[in-house]
Amino acid sequence: MENFQETLQNFAGGVMILLFKPYEVGHFIEAQGFMGTVQEIQIFHTVLLSPDNRKITIPNSPLATGSITNFSAMPTRRIDFSFGIGYGDDIDKAKEILLKM
Numbered sequence: 001m002e003n004f005q006e007t008l009q010n011f012a013g014g015v016m017i018l019l020f021k022p023y024e025v026g027h028f029i030e031a032q033g034f035m036g037t038v039q040e041i042q043i044f045h046t047v048l049l050s051p052d053n054r055k056i057t058i059p060n061s062p063l064a065t066g067s068i069t070n071f072s073a074m075p076t077r078r079i080d081f082s083f084g085i086g087y088g089d090d091i092d093k094a095k096e097i098l099l100k101m
Helices: 002-020 060-065 091-100
Strands: 028-031 034-041 045-049 055-059 068-070
Touching (some): 002 034, 002 045, 002 055, 002 060, 034 055, 045 060, 055 060
Antiparallel strands (some): 028 034, 034 045, 045 055
């Protein structure tokens, strides 16, 4: 009976994912401790491809009820960089180099 209940939960999770679209095929997400590009959204599970080319299959029930970070949802993303510069260095030259990068 427990296996049937898990199957129903994963089915319901799949319906919720397909209905509310927290992510789509091609999106890069982090969920349930895994990160990867969504390859398939099936009715019982979602398939990710990790950056190191591992195929990850996650049941839909925890995906529908847990936290998901969707790195592809927005067209732009902020990235912070920290750079050090010596006290005797030319600040304007350093800024020029950084802007060229």
